[in-house]
Amino acid sequence: MSCALKILAIETASEQCSAAVWYDGTLYQQSQLAPREHARLILPMMQAVLDEAGLSLSQLDAIAFGRGPGAFTGVRIAASVAQGSAFAADLPVLAISSLAALAQQGLDQGSRAVFAATDARMQEVYCASFGADAQGLAQPLTEEQVCSPQAVSLPVEPERFSGIGSGFASYPDALRQALGPRLTQYQPNAFAEAACVARLAVRAYHSGQQLPPEQAMPVYLRDHVADPPKRPPLGYR
Amino acid sequence: MPNTRILGIETSCDETAVAVYDHRQGLLAHVLHSQIDLHAYYGGVVPELASRDHIQRLLPLVREALSQAHTQPAELSAIAYTAGPGLLGALLVGAGVARSLAWGWGLPALAIHHLEGHLLAPLLEPDPPAFPFLCLLVSGGHTLLVDVQALGVYRILGESIDDAAGEAFDKTAKLLGLGYPGGAALAALALQGEPGRFSFPRPMTDRPGLDFSFSGLKTHALTTLRGLAGTDQDRADVAHAFEAAVVDTLCIKTRRALQQIQAQRVVVAGGVGANQRLRQQLAELAHSEGASVHYPRIAFCTDNAAMIALAGCLRLAHGSDPDLSICAQARWDLSSLRV
Ligand SMILES: Nc1ncnc2c1ncn2[C@@H]1O[C@H](COP(=O)(O)OP(=O)(O)O)[C@@H](O)[C@H]1O
Numbered sequence: 167m168s169c170a171l172k173i174l175a176i177e178t179a180s181e182q183c184s185a186a187v188w189y190d191g192t193l194y195q196q197s198q199l200a201p202r203e204h205a206r207l208i209l210p211m212m213q214a215v216l217d218e219a220g221l222s223l224s225q226l227d228a229i230a231f232g233r234g235p236g237a238f239t240g241v242r243i244a245a246s247v248a249q250g251s252a253f254a255a256d257l258p259v260l261a262i263s264s265l266a267a268l269a270q271q272g273l274d275q276g277s278r279a280v281f282a283a284t285d286a287r288m289q290e291v292y293c294a295s296f297g298a299d300a301q302g303l304a305q306p307l308t309e310e311q312v313c314s315p316q317a318v319s320l321p322v323e324p325e326r327f328s329g330i331g332s333g334f335a336s337y338p339d340a341l342r343q344a345l346g347p348r349l350t351q352y353q354p355n356a357f358a359e360a361a362c363v364a365r366l367a368v369r370a371y372h373s374g375q376q377l378p379p380e381q382a383m384p385v386y387l388r389d390h391v392a393d394p395p396k397r398p399p400l401g402y403r
Numbered sequence: 404m405p406n407t408r409i410l411g412i413e414t415s416c417d418e419t420a421v422a423v424y425d426h427r428q429g430l431l432a433h434v435l436h437s438q439i440d441l442h443a444y445y446g447g448v449v450p451e452l453a454s455r456d457h458i459q460r461l462l463p464l465v466r467e468a469l470s471q472a473h474t475q476p477a478e479l480s481a482i483a484y485t486a487g488p489g490l491l492g493a494l495l496v497g498a499g500v501a502r503s504l505a506w507g508w509g510l511p512a513l514a515i516h517h518l519e520g521h522l523l524a525p526l527l528e529p530d531p532p533a534f535p536f537l538c539l540l541v542s543g544g545h546t547l548l549v550d551v552q553a554l555g556v557y558r559i560l561g562e563s564i565d566d567a568a569g570e571a572f573d574k575t576a577k578l579l580g581l582g583y584p585g586g587a588a589l590a591a592l593a594l595q596g597e598p599g600r601f602s603f604p605r606p607m608t609d610r611p612g613l614d615f616s617f618s619g620l621k622t623h624a625l626t627t628l629r630g631l632a633g634t635d636q637d638r639a640d641v642a643h644a645f646e647a648a649v650v651d652t653l654c655i656k657t658r659r660a661l662q663q664i665q666a667q668r669v670v671v672a673g674g675v676g677a678n679q680r681l682r683q684q685l686a687e688l689a690h691s692e693g694a695s696v697h698y699p700r701i702a703f704c705t706d707n708a709a710m711i712a713l714a715g716c717l718r719l720a721h722g723s724d725p726d727l728s729i730c731a732q733a734r735w736d737l738s739s740l741r742v
Contacts, residue, residue: 254507
């Protein structure tokens with residue numbers, strides 16, 4: 167079957183570092199909890215999953231990456247590796263939400279709707295709510311945002327949500343209180359994984375969301391990263 | 404010997420740069436985007452903004468450099484990238500793209516020390532100095548005197564214990580109400596200054612040794628300015644006295660280093676090497692010591708990828724990186740390098 171879709175996916179937006187290959191419905195994944203080791207690990211992992219699948223880079227149809235939100239440096243590692251490898255192999259890229267990939271795990275465990283929240287430091291979380299499409303794949307119900315855990319809310323429908331992500335490890339009380347009784351359970355120790363990025367990338371591929379490699383950009387959500395000077399510096403034109 | 408052609412990538416601070424260097428034909432392309440305007444408003448480099456800009460600029464610059472060099476990926480021998488020292492987030496963008504390109508093209512990769520690039524930059528010029536030489540490296544981030552014996556054989560003779568020379572220029576320029584980075588503007592202002600009105604110290608020159616200290620000069624400039632009305636002439640006079648103190652200090656130590664290691668050649672690298680007063684005094688100094696002075700062209704004094712591609716080209720003959728790691732480290736001791 168020469169037309170079988172082949173996608174290599176990576177996800178490095180959290181402490182978890184992972185790479186996966188989707189080959190015509192079969193998934194191959196390498197994943198490791200490895201804070202600050204992503205730069206060392208990611209390319210060997212990509213090579214390993216390709217080897218497992220018996221594929222070479224040039225046989226792929228696309229490279230997918232978890233585009234964030236998440237740790238700035240981690241998200242940029244994914245974007246730069248996706249850019250470099252896709253450019254070298256003349257492939258398109260697919261930018262997949264790291265929150266959607268995380269929510270996918272909750273959906274796979276049987277939840278109809280998932281509130282995904284990851285720790286964004288500075289007393290904030292990255293979060294969004296997701297439902298499932300006809301194939302059971304995560305579909306956003308809200309915009310992704312960065313906000314204080316006290317300020318989060320659920321969309322009006324459906325009634326029940328499960329929670330997932332490191333936000334629930336860092337701010338369990340604030341999130342539970344803000345989300346109220348519609349939050350039925352939560353899983354604080356889950357991280358986005360490349361296998362989920364790959365599955366969401368298949369859908370993105372079929373809906374034509376391929377991008378040229380130089381457009382593989384992180385999504386940060388937090389854009390205020392430096393305080394402007396109290397007054398513009400002297401001599402500033 | 405097979406032809407060697409290297410793609411070089413540099414993103415260690417606020418310049419995104421790509422170059423192609425060929426060991427027979429020399430430099431085939433070098434392209435660069437400077438983020439100076441992005442950071443000027445903040446009065447200094449904002450690391451996160453630098454990283455965000457690099458990832459937007461780099462791949463289009465790679466495309467541009469390859470097309471400028473009329474080079475197909477299949478004609479490349481290896482990819483060299485700056486792996487440190489520098490801003491970690493910024494380094495990771497260049498390292499991530501470079502290492503992945505090499506992986507995808509099946510090429511060797513070389514993690515290059517940024518300062519080794521600067522030390523070797525004069526070798527990009529038509530009449531390159533031979534090893535060994537003394538290198539005075541004076542940039543916004545570093546002030547070093549290095550005994551360069553051969554590729555990968557570097558002995559640090561002296562370095563700044565606080566601010567780098569360029570940093571001192573920039574901080575003093577800020578005090579004088581000049582923009583960022585203000586080294587060149589300070590030098591221009593100093594031309595209007597009256598010599599001898601103020602006398603600044605020549606730090607650490609009254610004792611043996613080759614280390615530098617420049618942070619006191621900035622403080623000296625501040626206290627001097629406080630006692631003045633702050634007219635244009637006052638500012639120019641302070642600029643003059645400051646520049647004279649930095650340049651004299653650099654020259655005193657360079658002369659000492661030359662005598663200590665009996666070097667015949669001095670190489671000047673880094674952005675402060677653009678300073679005309681420094682160039683003039685170093686020329687006189689070298690003449691009296693019977694040595695020659697070598698500068699890379701101004702574009703290769705400051706951060707660039709040509710020097711990284713060149714370093715990669717020289718190093719490839721001795722091997723390349725053993726695995727698929729993306730190497731980036733904010734700190735990296737130059738004297739720990741080997742071939
Ligand atoms: N004519 C000059 N006189 C003195 N300093 C200068 C001059 N031109 C540039 N500089 C200084 O050189 C530095 C930039 O050099 P560069 O090698 O790019 O350093 P870095 O990459 O470490 O910032 C800045 O500090 C700048 O102010």
